[in-house]
Amino acid sequence: MTPTSLQGGGPEPxxxxxxxxVAAPRARLMFQSQTSRRLAFGxxxxxxxxxxxxxxxxxxxxxxxxxxxSDANVGDPVATxxxxxxxxxxxxxxVFWIALRNSIVFLVVAAIFKSLLGTSxxxxxxxxxxxKKLIRGLVVxxxxxxxxxxxxAWKWMYDSQFSVINWVLSRVGLIxxxxxxxxxxxxxxxxxxxxxxxxxxxxxxxxFSAIVLLAGFTSVPLEVLDAAKVDGCSFFQRFRHVxxxxxxxxxxxxxxxxxxxxxxxxxxxxxxxxGGPANASKILPVLAYQIGIQAGNLGRGAAIALFLVPLLxxxxxxxxxxxxxxxx
Amino acid sequence: xATVLEQxxxxxxxxxxxxxxxxxxxxxxxxxxxxxxIYWMVITAFKQDPDLxxxxxxxxxxxxxxxxxxxxILFFQTNYGxxxxxxxxxxxxxxxxxxxxxxxxxxALARLxxxxxxxxxxxxxxxxLVPPIILFLxxxxxxxxxxxxxxxxxxxxxxxxxxxxxxxxxxxGFFKTxxxxxxxxxxxxxxxxxxxxxxxxxxxxxxxxxTAVIFAFTLSMQDFLYxxxxxxxxxxxxxxxxxxxxxxxxxxxxWGSLMGxxxxxxxxxxxxxxFFLDRFIQGITGGVGK
Numbered sequence: 001m002t003p004t005s006l007q008g009g010g011p012e013p014x015x016x017x018x019x020x021x022v023a024a025p026r027a028r029l030m031f032q033s034q035t036s037r038r039l040a041f042g043x044x045x046x047x048x049x050x051x052x053x054x055x056x057x058x059x060x061x062x063x064x065x066x067x068x069x070s071d072a073n074v075g076d077p078v079a080t081x082x083x084x085x086x087x088x089x090x091x092x093x094x095v096f097w098i099a100l101r102n103s104i105v106f107l108v109v110a111a112i113f114k115s116l117l118g119t120s121x122x123x124x125x126x127x128x129x130x131x132k133k134l135i136r137g138l139v140v141x142x143x144x145x146x147x148x149x150x151x152x153a154w155k156w157m158y159d160s161q162f163s164v165i166n167w168v169l170s171r172v173g174l175i176x177x178x179x180x181x182x183x184x185x186x187x188x189x190x191x192x193x194x195x196x197x198x199x200x201x202x203x204x205x206x207x208f209s210a211i212v213l214l215a216g217f218t219s220v221p222l223e224v225l226d227a228a229k230v231d232g233c234s235f236f237q238r239f240r241h242v243x244x245x246x247x248x249x250x251x252x253x254x255x256x257x258x259x260x261x262x263x264x265x266x267x268x269x270x271x272x273x274x275g276g277p278a279n280a281s282k283i284l285p286v287l288a289y290q291i292g293i294q295a296g297n298l299g300r301g302a303a304i305a306l307f308l309v310p311l312l313x314x315x316x317x318x319x320x321x322x323x324x325x326x327x328x
Numbered sequence: 329x330a331t332v333l334e335q336x337x338x339x340x341x342x343x344x345x346x347x348x349x350x351x352x353x354x355x356x357x358x359x360x361x362x363x364x365x366i367y368w369m370v371i372t373a374f375k376q377d378p379d380l381x382x383x384x385x386x387x388x389x390x391x392x393x394x395x396x397x398x399x400x401i402l403f404f405q406t407n408y409g410x411x412x413x414x415x416x417x418x419x420x421x422x423x424x425x426x427x428x429x430x431x432x433x434x435x436a437l438a439r440l441x442x443x444x445x446x447x448x449x450x451x452x453x454x455x456x457l458v459p460p461i462i463l464f465l466x467x468x469x470x471x472x473x474x475x476x477x478x479x480x481x482x483x484x485x486x487x488x489x490x491x492x493x494x495x496x497x498x499x500x501g502f503f504k505t506x507x508x509x510x511x512x513x514x515x516x517x518x519x520x521x522x523x524x525x526x527x528x529x530x531x532x533x534x535x536x537x538x539t540a541v542i543f544a545f546t547l548s549m550q551d552f553l554y555x556x557x558x559x560x561x562x563x564x565x566x567x568x569x570x571x572x573x574x575x576x577x578x579x580x581x582x583w584g585s586l587m588g589x590x591x592x593x594x595x596x597x598x599x600x601x602x603f604f605l606d607r608f609i610q611g612i613t614g615g616v617g618k
Contacts, residue, residue, distance in 0.1 A: 041521040042440035049433035049452065049492050052425075056489045057455045060466035067465055121358050129348045135355055137602050139362045144601035148552040148568040149594035153365040156372065156583050162380070164368060167387060178383060207362065215609050250613045257457070257612050264459030267552035271572050285461040285553075292465045293557050302465045309462070316457060320450065 067302035074296035086303035096304065098279050099287040103311070106198055106283055107262055113202045114258070118209025125214055140207040147204065151271045154200045158186040158272070187273050190280035197269045197281050204268075205258055212254030216247030249322040256319040260312055284308055366595075373398055373588035380583060398584035407563045408589055411570040414480045415549070415593065418566055421484040423544035426491040430540060433492075434499025435525060439511070449500050456493035460553045463489065471558050482558040483566065487548045494547065495540040498611045502536030503529070539607050546601045549593075567593045 068086055072079035090096045125136055142150060157164050161178060163186065169175045176182040186196040220243055228238045266285035269275060275282035275290070284307060292301020372380060374394040385391040402408045436442060437449045467486055468477075476482040506529055514524040530537070548566075555569030562574050571589045575582060601608075 038440055038521060039442060042436040042442045045432035045436035045440070045525075046442070046448070049429040049496050050448075052429055052488060052492055053452060053455050056467070056470065056486070057458055057463065057493075060463045060470060061458060063466035063469065064462055117358075120354075124351055124354045124358070127347075127351050129351045135359060138359050139355075140602060140605055141366060141598050142362050144546075144598040144605060145366075145594050146549045146568045146597055148572055149590040150365065152572055152586055152590045153369045156581075156587065157365065157368060159581075159583075162383070164387060167383065203361065203365075211605065211609050212613065215606075215613060253613050254609075260457050260459060264461045266461060270556075271552075288461060289464075289553070289557070293468070298465050298468075305462045305465065308459070312459070316454070319457065320454065 064302045064306065067299050068306050069303075070299050072298040072302075074293075074298065079299065082299070086300045087307075089300060090304050090307065095279050095282060095287060096307075099275075099282045099284045099304075100307070102194055102281060103263060103283045103285075103308075106194065106201070107259065109195075110198050110201045110205070110262055111255075111259070113198075114206045114209045115255075117202065117206040118213060121206065121210035122213035122217070125210065126217055140211060142204045143207045143211075145204075147265070147267050148271060150204060151200060151268055154196075154203075155187070155272055158196055160185045160188055188277055190277050193273050193277060193281040197272055200268050200272065201262060201265075205262070208258060209254065212250065213247075216250040216254075217243075219250060220246045252322045253319060256315040256322075259315045260319075263311055264308060366591075369587040369591050372583055373585075373591055375584060377584065398582070398588045401582065401585045402589050406575060406585070406589075407565075407570060408567075410563045411565055411567045412593065414564065414570075415566040415568075418480055418483050418487065419545045419548045422487045422491055422548050423541045425484070425488045426495045426540060426544040427537065429488070429492050430495030430499055431530075431537060432525075433496045435503050435529065437496070438500045438503035439506075439508075439529070440521075449497065452493050453497040454493075456490055456497070460490075460551070464553055464557050467554070468557060477558065478560050478564060480559055480564045480566065483548075483551075483554060486554050486558065487544075487551065491544045491547055494543060494611065498543065498607070499533075499536055499540055501611070502533060502539075506532055539604060542600060542604050543608065546597055546604070549597045 067079070069081060069083055070079035071082045071085075121139065125132070125139075156162075165186070166175065166178070166183060170177065170183070175184060184192055186192050224242060224246075225238060228242050233241070264285055266283075266289055269281055269283050269286050270289065273281045275286045284304060288301045288305040291297050291304060295301075371388070371390070374396070375390060376392045376395045376397070379385070379390065379392040382391075433452070437445045437452075442448070467489075471477050471482045471485065474482075474485065476485060510528050510532070511524040514528040515521070519527060549568060552568055555566050556573065559565050559569065562570070565574065567589070571586065575586050575589060
């Protein structure tokens with residue numbers, strides 16, 4: 001974003017130069033002043049959005065770097081510089097390592113399941129059949145429902161006593177009656193809590209994987225496929241050399257987009273378990289929230305949130321590269 | 329001859345039907361998985377309490393007569409009405425802010441041949457990917473500085489941090505599809521840059537602008553963290569934050585009212601978003617308007 005701010009004052013000097021250089025041929029002068037007017041107009045239009053983003057995303061991001069090296073807390077607004085103390089303290093917390101591990105497990109396990117489900121769904125939706133629009137509309141509901149709201153439905157389905165999942169499992173005979181040891185308490189059992197949260201994330205995002213994959217497939221022009229066929233490519237050659245390279249950037253972007261949102265989302269775990277029982281489902285965003293807001297230790301909370309950056313950075317970098325490649 | 333042809337057509341039809349059956353069979357588990365939680369919310373919202381909390385009946389249908397009691401509780405004994413109004417007002421303001429910033433920015437980046445426009449566009453879009461969990465602590469200071477803590481106005485200030493980048497990117501793609509000749513013709517006819525933009529480009533771009541408004545609405549509804557962190561008073565919350573934080577008190581869960589509250593707002597948003605989902609996917613995969 002810095003280029004925006006640097007170039008914000010750019011056009012005026014050029015405009016002045018254009019006016020000053022009277023010796024220049026008349027046509028060039030007109031052209032130049034028109035160009036500079038266009039640029040000035042352009043930057044003027046761009047300014048509100050750029051300023052908003054700079055002031056409320058750029059500046060806060062830098063400010064979070066500052067918070068992380070300060071002892072800022074909610075009660076005491078005057079923060080002093082304490083160096084890497086917050087990061088060191090975080091690394092010494094057991095719960096930090098649990099949260100880091102859980103975040104990574106969450107990301108990887110969820111990614112495996114949603115790509116399996118998403119791929120099979122995409123291949124089904126690629127076919128032509130009556131009622132396709134309706135079915136597609138129904139299947140994507142989990143992704144379009146506001147997240148906090150769908151998590152509530154799951155909290156009710158995971159209820160310790162009246163869970164509908166358990167009701168079915170019990171009737172089928174897979175688990176025992178309520179109150180016996182084989183009655184799973186999804187959100188209260190340290191072995192199950194994280195899995196239960198992962199299931200909600202998978203449920204919410206498998207339609208997204210499917211739709212992104214579909215968008216990839218439909219972006220391959222039929223003529224290109226036909227041309228390859230005419231040139232004597234087999235099905236696998238066509239897939240390997242034509243389809244795969246064309247859809248790869250789209251898939252990559254969808255995948256990275258989902259990585260960023262899965263890693264940084266707090267609502268699923270926060271609403272289902274608050275990270276419990278006994279930190280069994282604690283992930284980094286929940287820990288950052290609890291320390292930063294609930295315990296009021298802004299500096300430490302910011303430091304923990306920033307530990308997400310090294311996890312996110314590779315994803316962001318690849319995202320950027322793919323986005324650029326698609327642009328041209 | 330004719331009968332052979334008919335037979336062929338028939339067998340083709342049969343083949344199609346069989347193929348469709350296989351596809352439906354494959355899709356059934358997906359549809360079930362996607363829709364069941366919603367169905368469960370609906371039926372919970374209308375069940376009487378004694379019907380909700382018993383294990384010996386089959387729970388998938390009403391064992392006692394359906395009731396509207398949960399909705400009555402919602403509207404007369406909680407702040408639900410206020411949350412709906414808050415949500416709508418916040419979304420409307422966010423949409424306005426997004427429009428007056430993202431429409432000009434998207435146009436400038438797409439049409440005015442600014443140096444490095446592409447890179448500026450990409451960096452604006454990248455800010456959409458800076459997750460709220462990194463920004464919420466510093467933003468809590470910004471909100472406090474503006475004196476907006478504990479008011480829903482805080483969210484009006486904060487939500488554009490993700491709707492502006494997304495809207496700008498979306499509209500940039502959209503403006504690229506408007507034919508260049510139209511503006512040139514307008515300028516030859518004596519319009520300035522502003523005139524060409526306002527009188528010629530904006531009217532034909534109305535669908536794109538409308539899409540940006542819809543996303544300002546639906547993306548605001550997807551937030552939970554900012555609302556949770558910045559707005560504490562019970563009557564100032566938007567629905568997605570108020571329902572899970574205010575309707576659950578200690579260990580007492582009013583599941584009927586909870587599900588009703590979630591549904592009333594969740595379903596319309598889901599339906600609206602559904603219609604624009606393809607635009608969203610096109611937007612993030614960078615192929616806007618191509």
